Amino acid sequence: MLLAIPSLLSSGQVAEVRSLIDEGRWEDGRETAGKQSALAKRNRQIAADCAQGEKARAIVLQALQEDGLFLSAALPRAIFPPLFNRYDGGVRHAFGNHVDNAIRYLPDGSGSIRTDLSATLFLSAPEDYDGGELVIEDSYGAHEVKLAAGDLILYPSTSLHRVEPVTRGSRICSFFWIESRVRDDAQRTILLDMDAAIRSLAQQLGDDRAEVVSLTGCYHNLVRQWASS
Ligand SMILES: O=C(O)CCC(=O)C(=O)O
Numbered sequence: 313m314l315l316a317i318p319s320l321l322s323s324g325q326v327a328e329v330r331s332l333i334d335e336g337r338w339e340d341g342r343e344t345a346g347k348q349s350a351l352a353k354r355n356r357q358i359a360a361d362c363a364q365g366e367k368a369r370a371i372v373l374q375a376l377q378e379d380g381l382f383l384s385a386a387l388p389r390a391i392f393p394p395l396f397n398r399y400d401g402g403v404r405h406a407f408g409n410h411v412d413n414a415i416r417y418l419p420d421g422s423g424s425i426r427t428d429l430s431a432t433l434f435l436s437a438p439e440d441y442d443g444g445e446l447v448i449e450d451s452y453g454a455h456e457v458k459l460a461a462g463d464l465i466l467y468p469s470t471s472l473h474r475v476e477p478v479t480r481g482s483r484i485c486s487f488f489w490i491e492s493r494v495r496d497d498a499q500r501t502i503l504l505d506m507d508a509a510i511r512s513l514a515q516q517l518g519d520d521r522a523e524v525v526s527l528t529g530c531y532h533n534l535v536r537q538w539a540s541s
């Protein structure tokens with residue numbers, strides 16, 4: 313499932329994150345790439361030990377924890393501390409086709425996560441740059457994604473994807489991975505659809521209607537079947 317989450321950050325939060333990372337320490341993005349993806353990757357990233365990056369990361373993580381649609385779609389067990397990248401037009405930064413590594417080691421050395429979902433949070437307005445579409449391929453074809461600043465795209469980490477060359481301006485984003493309690497994308501999609509339908513029914517009929525209570529039970533019982541602890 314490819315899911316856009318609108319306004320994960322408000323425009324005020326986007327401005328705050330941007331003012332932090334614009335002053336941060338940027339390094340060659342190949343520092344954090346695997347051997348194969350380093351061949352395809354041309355961008356800059358905020359250094360792991362950059363203090364501004366640390367503050368910006370906390371803002372993004374907090375927003376994720378408070379976003380009902382994100383929590384319902386991702387059912388996160390662990391979120392990789394968000395990273396920040398920039399693709400500059402002058403030097404035609406881009407990232408060719410790749411699939412993200414299945415396992416990412418946490419920067420603090422505390423272990424690793426399995427990447428079930430990949431996420432890009434847009435931090436530049438689309439009119440501020442040309443190119444830079446995130447192209448995600450799935451069995452329905454290739455999807456070009458370029459969202460408003462503050463919006464997030466979630467996609468299965470199994471997908472082949474790329475960032476098209478930026479030809480003007482700068483594309484600045486946060487990106488990270490999620491290990492989900494429900495590993496299977498199809499199962500997560502069912503749970504997301506069911507959760508949305510139950511919420512809508514509850515609004516129309518009331519939380520205490522017998523059918524709403526029963527369907528809510530079904531939802532949780534499915535989570536119990538499919539979730540790893
Ligand atoms: O910037 C993006 O939208 C995605 C970057 C990416 O694919 C990666 O760093 O693995």
Ligand SMILES: [Fe+2]
Nearest residue numbers: 410411412473
């Ligand atoms: Fe990627």
